[in-house]
Amino acid sequence: MIITKVIGKHTITQMTYHDFVSSITLGAITGNIAFNTSLKSWNLIAALITFSGIAFLVAYISIKSRKLRKFFSGKPTMVIENGKILEQNLRKLKFSLDTLNQELREKEIFDIEEVEYAVLELNGKLSVLKKPEFRQITLKDLSIMSPDKAHFPLELIMDGEVIDENINQGGLSREWLFQQLNERGLAVNEVCYAVKGTNGGLYFDLYQDKIKNPTDPE
Structure with missing residues (x-):
């Protein structure tokens, strides 16, 4: 946990080549360390x-140098440009048409003709710009x-406790919050x-939601 915090949040969010190898x-x-007793x-x-x-x-170093950042993390790759699929780039990425269509469907794009540009980002996600008529x-x-x-x-309140830090940060006061509660006939607890x-x-x-039979999705 300590090491991950030191390295940074990008380790668990973006997962570039460098982040993947590091993780x-x-x-x-x-x-x-936890299980191998044969090693010191x-x-x-x-x-x-x-x-x-x-x-x-x-x-x-990657933050300081753009060239080294490209070397360690790679760079985004265009896979659709001006509505045309760039098959050569797909082959370089080992990215099949089936995978491309799946990524587009996850963005609620079922017709590839709607796409003007599509870029495969460093973290493996697909960014899409639709044609003007489909935006x-x-x-x-x-x-x-x-x-x-x-x-x-x-x-303002979480788990029945007032969050004073947020109230002060928002330029509010406890008095204002309690006034809002009183107007609604509520207590903090x-x-x-x-x-x-x-x-x-x-x-x-409220804790008492007055819902006797909650709906369970099947």
Whole structure:
């Protein structure tokens, strides 16, 4: 846990070539520390610390140098350009048409003719830009004024406890929160979760939901 925190969150989210190798190697070394009694623990711990240092150094250097970042992590590859499938790039990536269609379907694209550009990112995910006629209409396209700026949700109560840090960060106060509770006839210990939403509205979820027969999906 400590080593993963030091190396960074990208180790578990993006999984580039470097991150993949680092994760596999660190897992193997950690597994040997836990279960391999034929090897000296000190040697394994030294290997773990050494490789962790190398992984951190490579990650740090990659941030500083774009050329080294491309070498260690690779670079995105175009697989569809101007609506045309780039078969040569697919072959280089060992990426079949079946896999390409599967990735598109996961993005709710069932007709490949809708795609203008498709790029296989460093983390193995497919990014897609649809042709203009297939893109979703936005408020700007309709010349409609957008609503007021949205705010990040602010959690006020969780598991029946007031989160003072969030209240202070949001420029609110306990007095304001208790006033909101009083207006709704609620006490803090009755509330499982309370959040101030992106539009400024308040949402309260109570421990007593008054749902006698919850629906179980089959």
